[in-house]
Amino acid sequence: MKKIELYTDGACSGNPGNGGWGYLLKYRNVQKENYGGLPQTTNNQMELTAVIEGLKALKEPCHIDLYTDSKYVLEGATKWLVGWKEKGWKKADKKPVLNQELWQELDSLLSQHQVEWHWVKGHAGHPENERVDKLACQGRDLFAPQ
Secondary structure (H helix, E strand, C coil): CEEEEEEEEEEEEECCEEEEEEEEEEECCEEEEEEEEEEEECHHHHHHHHHHHHHHCCCCCEEEEEEECCHHHHHHHHHHHHHHHHCCCECCCCCECCCHHHHHHHHHHHCCCEEEEEECCCCCCCHHHHHHHHHHHHHHHCCCCC
8 A cells, every 4th residue: 555645734815715725745756736726715624625635636545644734624534523423414512513515525535545644733844734835825816806
């Protein structure tokens, strides 16, 4: 099984507002990156979308070291997801899970891979995290007023 590094980030101007996502995949000496965005979204939606798009770029099951600066995505995937599914996509307060469609897509993609999650502090000089932040901002800026 290939061992991949995946770095992801999301960005938003206003919350909600114009948003962008970016990812960087590393396998041996090969890197692949991509970004995109939406005109009316939230930061959390863009953080989730960055991970989803990075996973969708993989052509086969992989062992992935996944790096994110989003505690929402990290804790959602590693702590909350199982309970949400057991409770019919309801939170502990019985309210629907926010961003349910994105979480369901992420859950499906995660089931195809072995993922180890890593949290990195954002805007702290981590080279790959800084790169995906720039990519996410490029995605966000696709929708900036001209």
